[in-house]
Amino acid sequence: MRLGGxxxxxxKVVCAVGTGPxxxxxxTMIPTTTPAETLERIAGWFADRPVDAxxxxxxxxxxxxxxxxxxxxxxxxxxxxxxxxxxVGFLRxxxxxxxxxxxxxxxxxxxxxxxxxGCSAGTLAYVTVGDGIGGGAIVDGAAVHGILHPEMGHLxxxxxxxxxxxxxxxFHGDCLEGLASAPAIARRSGRTPADPGxxxxxxxxxxxxxxxxxxxxxxxxxxxxxxxxxxxxLHLPGLLAAVRRETAGLIGDALPALxxxxxxxxxxxxxxxxxxxxGAFVLARRAHDYRSAVxxx
Amino acid sequence: MRLGGxxxxxxKVVCAVGTGPxxxxxxTMIPTTTPAETLERIAGWFADRPVDAxxxxxxxxxxxxxxxxxxxxxxxxxxxxxxxxxxVGFLRxxxxxxxxxxxxxxxxxxxxxxxxxGCSAGTLAYVTVGDGIGGGAIVDGAAVHGILHPEMGHLxxxxxxxxxxxxxxxFHGDCLEGLASAPAIARRSGRTPADPGxxxxxxxxxxxxxxxxxxxxxxxxxxxxxxxxxxxxLHLPGLLAAVRRETAGLIGDALPALxxxxxxxxxxxxxxxxxxxxGAFVLARRAHDYRSAVxxx
Numbered sequence: 001m002r003l004g005g006x007x008x009x010x011x012k013v014v015c016a017v018g019t020g021p022x023x024x025x026x027x028t029m030i031p032t033t034t035p036a037e038t039l040e041r042i043a044g045w046f047a048d049r050p051v052d053a054x055x056x057x058x059x060x061x062x063x064x065x066x067x068x069x070x071x072x073x074x075x076x077x078x079x080x081x082x083x084x085x086x087x088v089g090f091l092r093x094x095x096x097x098x099x100x101x102x103x104x105x106x107x108x109x110x111x112x113x114x115x116x117x118g119c120s121a122g123t124l125a126y127v128t129v130g131d132g133i134g135g136g137a138i139v140d141g142a143a144v145h146g147i148l149h150p151e152m153g154h155l156x157x158x159x160x161x162x163x164x165x166x167x168x169x170x171f172h173g174d175c176l177e178g179l180a181s182a183p184a185i186a187r188r189s190g191r192t193p194a195d196p197g198x199x200x201x202x203x204x205x206x207x208x209x210x211x212x213x214x215x216x217x218x219x220x221x222x223x224x225x226x227x228x229x230x231x232x233x234l235h236l237p238g239l240l241a242a243v244r245r246e247t248a249g250l251i252g253d254a255l256p257a258l259x260x261x262x263x264x265x266x267x268x269x270x271x272x273x274x275x276x277x278x279g280a281f282v283l284a285r286r287a288h289d290y291r292s293a294v295x296x297x
Numbered sequence: 298m299r300l301g302g303x304x305x306x307x308x309k310v311v312c313a314v315g316t317g318p319x320x321x322x323x324x325t326m327i328p329t330t331t332p333a334e335t336l337e338r339i340a341g342w343f344a345d346r347p348v349d350a351x352x353x354x355x356x357x358x359x360x361x362x363x364x365x366x367x368x369x370x371x372x373x374x375x376x377x378x379x380x381x382x383x384x385v386g387f388l389r390x391x392x393x394x395x396x397x398x399x400x401x402x403x404x405x406x407x408x409x410x411x412x413x414x415g416c417s418a419g420t421l422a423y424v425t426v427g428d429g430i431g432g433g434a435i436v437d438g439a440a441v442h443g444i445l446h447p448e449m450g451h452l453x454x455x456x457x458x459x460x461x462x463x464x465x466x467x468f469h470g471d472c473l474e475g476l477a478s479a480p481a482i483a484r485r486s487g488r489t490p491a492d493p494g495x496x497x498x499x500x501x502x503x504x505x506x507x508x509x510x511x512x513x514x515x516x517x518x519x520x521x522x523x524x525x526x527x528x529x530x531l532h533l534p535g536l537l538a539a540v541r542r543e544t545a546g547l548i549g550d551a552l553p554a555l556x557x558x559x560x561x562x563x564x565x566x567x568x569x570x571x572x573x574x575x576g577a578f579v580l581a582r583r584a585h586d587y588r589s590a591v592x593x594x
Contacts, residue, residue: 123443135518139436139443146420146436146520147555147562154517154551156510158455171551213453220451221432221518223443254451254468256373258444265444 001288004051004097005280006042008032008058009104010079010131014277015042017049021115021271021278035074035085043094053098053291055283057107057276058087064102064145072101078170098287104128104276105150106136106143108269111279112228113138116270123224126275127152127214128231129207133177135214137222153177157213160206163188180210182233194235204242207233212246215266219251219258230269240268298585301348301394302577303339305329305355306401307376307428311574312339314346318412318568318575332371332382340391350395350588352580354404354573355384361399361442369398375467395584401425401573402447403433403440405566408576409525410435413567419522422515423572424449426508427528430474434519450474454510457503460485477507479530491532501536508536509543512563516548516555527566537565 002025007014009032016027026049030041046054061077063070072088091099102110109118109126118124118138127135135152137144144150154169155176165188169178178184185191185203211229218227234240244262251259258265269275299322304311306329313324323346327338343351358374360367369385388396399407406415406423415421415435424432432449434441441447451466452473462485466475475481482488482500508526515524531537541559548556555562566572 123441137518139441140439142437144420144436144519147522148520148552150520151517151551154513154548156455156513156547158453171549172547216451216453217514217518220448221434221514222441223445223447225444250453250469251451252468254448255445 001053002051003281003284003288004046004049004054005277005284006054006056006058007104007107007276007280008038008056009276010059013038013042015045016277016280017046017051018281020281021274024274024277027277035082039085039087039090043091046095051095051097051284053100053284053288054091054095055107055280055285055287056087056091056099056101057104057110057280057283058101060103061148061151062087062101062103064149072099098284098291100283100287100290102143102283103134103136103149105134105152106138107277107279107283108230108275109136109138109143109228109279110282111271111275111277112269113141113279114282115278116275117226117228117267121225123222125218125222125224125227126269127211127218127227127229129180129211129229129233130182130231133181133214133231135218137218137224139222152214152218153181155214155217157210160209163206176210176214180207180233185233194232200236204236204239207236207239208242208246211239211243212250215243215247216250219247219255227266228269228275229266230275234268240266298350298582299348300578300581300585301343301346301351302574302581303351303353303355304401304404304573304577305335305353306573307356310335310339312342313574313577314343314348315578317578318571321571321574324574332379336382336384336387340388343392348392348394348581350397350581350585351388351392352404352577352582352584353384353388353396353398354401354407354577354580355398357400358445358448359384359398359400361446369396395581395588397580397584397587399440399580400431400433400446402431402449403435404574404576404580405527405572406433406435406440406525406576407579408568408572408574409566410438410576411579412575413572414523414525414564420519422519422521422524423566424508424511424515424524424526425528426477426479426504426526426530428479430478430511430528432511432515434515434521436519449511449515450478452511452514454507457506460503473507473511477504477530482530491529497533501533501539504530504533504536505539505543508540509547512540512544513547516544516552524563525566525572526563527572531565537563 167174167178464471464475
């Protein structure tokens with residue numbers, strides 16, 4: 001069996017064929033431009049590299065309700081031109097193979113769950129902090145969808161007492177994403193995560209204060225076996241350790257055993273930058289197995 | 298088949314035999330005193346009313362990890378005398394039937410999921426606001442446990458600008474439970490939810506402000522198909538409507554379709570006070586079906 005994986009973000013798309021870590025036969029990178037051009041290039045690349053099933057981990061929001069007439073569409077994204085794009089329909093029609101779509105963060109969560117920090121054990125949450133903040137959760141082997149899919153970045157958070165930045169979220173201003181995403185850091189400080197300037201300690205302090213509130217919320221609402229935290233902002237030196245310290249403070253004596261082992265509980269992606277595209281292989285495998293089960297019945 | 302259900306809270310235990318709503322053959326109420334006395338009375342009542350399986354929805358925290366040598370125990374509860382109580386072991390030994398244990402809120406969530414506001418469809422979250430604040434979630438038919446079980450009451454929340462109460466949580470002070478549980482209301486105001494005094498509007502405003510943050514967090518982290526909100530504090534006139542209004546403000550244009558139908562999305566328990574004990578029947582049924590499957594293999 002040969003699987004295809006697509007990880008589509010706001011600026012670039014990674015396409016790969018293979019079966020898992022150490023078994024990526026080939027990969028390419030395509031810039032995210034218009035939906036027509038981008039999907040055409042994706043389909044063209046896979047047309048030359050036949051696969052048995054395709055997994056697609058896309059930026060959203062997505063319609064993932066199989067009973068919806070817009071199943072497999074990108075819905076209300078602010079990304080120009082992409083709202084209303086039929087990702088699943090286009091890829092199925094062009095490539096003639098089963099396609100499973102999920103969010104980019106759920107894709108990364110599947111990758112880490114299957115081959116990375118989750119080790120297929122129990123429940124895993126995955127959080128990414130970059131141009132946006134997103135999160136997904138795998139419970140009993142499947143991503144949590146519900147009525148839509150998680151949008152963890154919009155969590156309401158307590159404001160740091162020394163932070164006067166209004167926040168950058170177009171919907172909420174100072175929700176988590178509005179205060180702690182890479183654009184928020186840049187707008188507050190005039191700096192970027194890659195160039196934090198002379199006061200990186202202040203950025204680390206604010207980031208840890210805000211991100212720890214998401215980690216604590218995940219602990220209290222989902223109680224996963226592990227939380228993976230990735231994304232470009234986490235390259236800030238000392239940030240992950242600071243997030244663990246702040247999280248320990250928010251948990252306190254309510255869950256002392258968990259508080260005392262946060263270094264093993266809140267962890268970076270074990271698959272590095274490949275969580276997403278490997279997770280897309282997991283989605284492809286699900287598409288293939290489901291189709292096989294249906295056909296063989 | 299005849300099922301037994303136990304709903305054990307901090308002040309009283311409800312025991313019932315039956316199979317579901319409209320089919321509760323008999324029930325009793327036992328005060329929660331010492332573990333030895335309380336469990337003895339529970340076992341005695343069921344000894345006279347044989348059942349095929351027993352579901353127990355207990356106050357916690359509980360050890361629900363089947364691989365743990367303390368599986369089925371109450372763990373670190375502050376309730377005097379109850380920490381380290383082996384609920385499952387005691388009931389199995391005394392009654393000789395399969396026993397499944399879960400938290401009181403997960404029990405209520407199962408009841409509402411199976412027969413109440415959830416209608417067995419998709420993902421359901423259940424929140425109760427009383428002497429404590431708790432929450433549970435059913436995803437694909439099973440309660441979310443993970444490394445422990447949800448402890449939604451300890452969510453960090455933004456403080457209402459006009460609220461100077463320090464908070465009543467012994468662990469965190471001003472987490473959600475510390476600011477919005479019935480004891481928090483009483484300590485802040487010198488009043489109780491049942492006797493809100495001359496300024497109930499202020500209590501409703503504060504409660505709605507805090508509880509809406511949990512509802513929003515559940516939406517953003519779990520995206521359930523429906524959220525049921527119960528518990529004694531919700532008897533405050535106008536509170537549920539106020540919670541919906543505050544939640545709509547926190548969601549805003551991020552999820553407009555959801556924001557505009559919160560009256561059908563954030564709902565009271567359809568089973569009234571019976572969510573918990575009926576959910577215990579669901580647990581009993583799971584115990585029975587699992588045992589049957591294992592034995593018949």
